[in-house]
Amino acid sequence: xxxxxxxxSSCIGCGACISIDEEHFDWDDDGLSKVISNNNLKSENLxxxxxxxxxxxxxxxxxDEVYDGNITSSEPDFQTLENxxxxxxxxxx
Ligand code: SF4
Numbered sequence: 001x002x003x004x005x006x007x008x009s010s011c012i013g014c015g016a017c018i019s020i021d022e023e024h025f026d027w028d029d030d031g032l033s034k035v036i037s038n039n040n041l042k043s044e045n046l047x048x049x050x051x052x053x054x055x056x057x058x059x060x061x062x063x064d065e066v067y068d069g070n071i072t073s074s075e076p077d078f079q080t081l082e083n084x085x086x087x088x089x090x091x092x093x
Contacts, residue, residue: 002041003061006033010057017049017058025049033057 004024006017011032017025018033024046028034040046041060050058 001063002038003063004035004038004041004046005059005061006035007057007059008032010055012055012057014054016052016054020052021045021049 013031013033018027021043023040023043024035024037025033026036
């Protein structure tokens, strides 16, 4: 199954995707883009919206899991990031 996602940490809220493809995108409460539909993922407007995003924040993820109607964007793994930063800083000293 394909799932349309906006990576919130990459979205800068320019609104390009929303103005191009109102079927799939709308504003969230933080002034960023959110996905509002996971249907019709081969539409021309969606392709144009993805290509127009200046930060490549829009992706279509493939998953074997059954889509349950809840759209979530992937969150960064802060513990892994912290461990990587600590490991790299300890290597420098
Ligand atoms: S085009 Fe990209 S950066 Fe602009 S609002 Fe949409 S997802 Fe965010």
